[in-house]
Amino acid sequence: MADLLTPAAAADALADALCEGPDPEGCPQRTALAVPGGELLLMPAASGAYAGVKVAGVAPGNPARGLPRITGSYLLLDGPTLSPLALFDGAALTALRTPAVSALALRHLAPVGRPLGLVLFGSGPQAYGHLDATLAVRELAEVVVVARDPAGVEKLVAYARTLGVPARAGGPGDVAGADLVLCCTTAREPLFDGRLVAGGATVVAVGSHEPDAREVDTALVRRAAVYVESRAAALREAGDLLIPEAEGAIGPGHINGTLADLVAGRTAGGRAQGGPQLFKSVGMAWEDLAVAVALYTAAGGNSET
Numbered sequence: 137m138a139d140l141l142t143p144a145a146a147a148d149a150l151a152d153a154l155c156e157g158p159d160p161e162g163c164p165q166r167t168a169l170a171v172p173g174g175e176l177l178l179m180p181a182a183s184g185a186y187a188g189v190k191v192a193g194v195a196p197g198n199p200a201r202g203l204p205r206i207t208g209s210y211l212l213l214d215g216p217t218l219s220p221l222a223l224f225d226g227a228a229l230t231a232l233r234t235p236a237v238s239a240l241a242l243r244h245l246a247p248v249g250r251p252l253g254l255v256l257f258g259s260g261p262q263a264y265g266h267l268d269a270t271l272a273v274r275e276l277a278e279v280v281v282v283a284r285d286p287a288g289v290e291k292l293v294a295y296a297r298t299l300g301v302p303a304r305a306g307g308p309g310d311v312a313g314a315d316l317v318l319c320c321t322t323a324r325e326p327l328f329d330g331r332l333v334a335g336g337a338t339v340v341a342v343g344s345h346e347p348d349a350r351e352v353d354t355a356l357v358r359r360a361a362v363y364v365e366s367r368a369a370a371l372r373e374a375g376d377l378l379i380p381e382a383e384g385a386i387g388p389g390h391i392n393g394t395l396a397d398l399v400a401g402r403t404a405g406g407r408a409q410g411g412p413q414l415f416k417s418v419g420m421a422w423e424d425l426a427v428a429v430a431l432y433t434a435a436g437g438n439s440e441t
Contacts, residue, residue: 140434141427143269146236147243149430150423154396157183160366161394163422166345166373173197177208181421187213188425192226196322205260205322206230212428222432231261233427234419235269237395238318238340241363241415243273244398245338247315251277255310257327257351258320259288262342266318267296280306280314282327311337319343319351330356335410341376345418350376352414354385359411361392365420373418 141149154160167178173195180189192208199205208226213219246252254276256263267279279296281289281303289305296303308328311317315334319327319341330353333339339360341351357380364370370377371388380386393403395415 141232141431142272143232143236143239143265144272145434146232146427146430147240147269147272149426150236150240150395151399153183153422153426154399157422157426160396160420160422161368163366163369163420165369166419166421179421179424181425182215183422183425185215186221186425186429187215187218188421188428189213190226190229190421190424192230210424210428212425212432221437222428222435224428224431227261229424229428229431230419231265232431233423234262234342234417235265236427237365237417237419237423238266238342238415239269239273241340241395241398241417242270242316242338245363245413245415246274247336247338248274251275252315253278253280253313254316254318255280255282255306255314256292256318256320257282257323258318258343259283259285259292260320262320263292263318264295266320266340266342267292267299270316270318271299271301274316276301279303280310282306282308282310283321316340321351323351324349326353326356327351329353330359333359333412335412337412339412339414340417341414342417342419344375345373347373347375347378350374350379352376352416354380354383356412356414357390358385360414361411362390363393363395363398363413363415364391365395365417365423367391367394369418369420370416374416376414376416 169176175194177192210224212222293303312332317339
C-alpha cells in the first residue's frame, strides 16, 4: 500500500476528511465480539460518495504461530448505490492508517525547528509504520527503541539506520531525554514513569482501544495537555484516560482538544502548565474510510466505476 500512498499523503487524506466529512464525534461505534481466537471488530463508516466497512480480527495467540496479530479485510463501497468498489487487506490498511493519524497529530503538536529525539516503544508493524510516518513530518536526531523482544529491537534499530537516522536499543528511562515518545505496543499496563517525560515533549499512544488497558500512566495524563480523535470515542474506549478518571485524578474536561480542532486551527496545541502533550488514539472507522478512498483514488478508481 505504501507504493500507492505515502504516510504524508495518507495524513493529507485524513486532514481533508476532517475538513470535508462528517464530525468524528458522530462516527459509528466500533462493534466488538469476543470469539475463541480473540476479538472480532466491525467498523463501518460513510461519507459523501463512499461507504465502507472493516472487519478485523485481533488474535493475541497468532504471533506465537508466526501469524499477524491483526487480520481482516476492508470493503469499500460506492456511496449512493452501495456497490462494492474495492477490497483491501485490513491489516495493511490499519498499518498505514494508524501511523498517518499520529503523523497528522504530530504536524500540530511536535516541536519544530530542530531534529528531535524519539523513543519508540514496540517493534511490530505499527512501530515501523510510525517511524516512517514520523520521518515524513519531522527530522529525527536519534531513535531509541524499547521493546520486549531483543531480536525485534535489533531489527528495528537496523531499519532506522538504513533511513539515515542514528538508532540504538534503550529502556523506559530514556523517555527523560526524549522530544517524542511513541507507544505502539499491546501493553495493558503503563510502559514508563510519566513523571520522567520532559515538559514540551509530545507523547503519542496508539496501542489500546480498551477501557481497562493503557500504555501511559496517571502521572503523565495528569501533567499533560491531552488531545484525542474524538471525545466520545476516547471517553468510551481509551483506558489511558478512563483509568485516571476512575482514580479521580482527572475529569472528562481534562481533554484539551481533538484532531479536528488542531486541523481547523480551533486550538494550536499547548502544554499544560509547562508540561508535555499527549495524543491518545483509539482508531476510528472514518479514518479507515478516508485512507481507503485515497488508496482507491491513487490506484485510478473513482466512485462511478
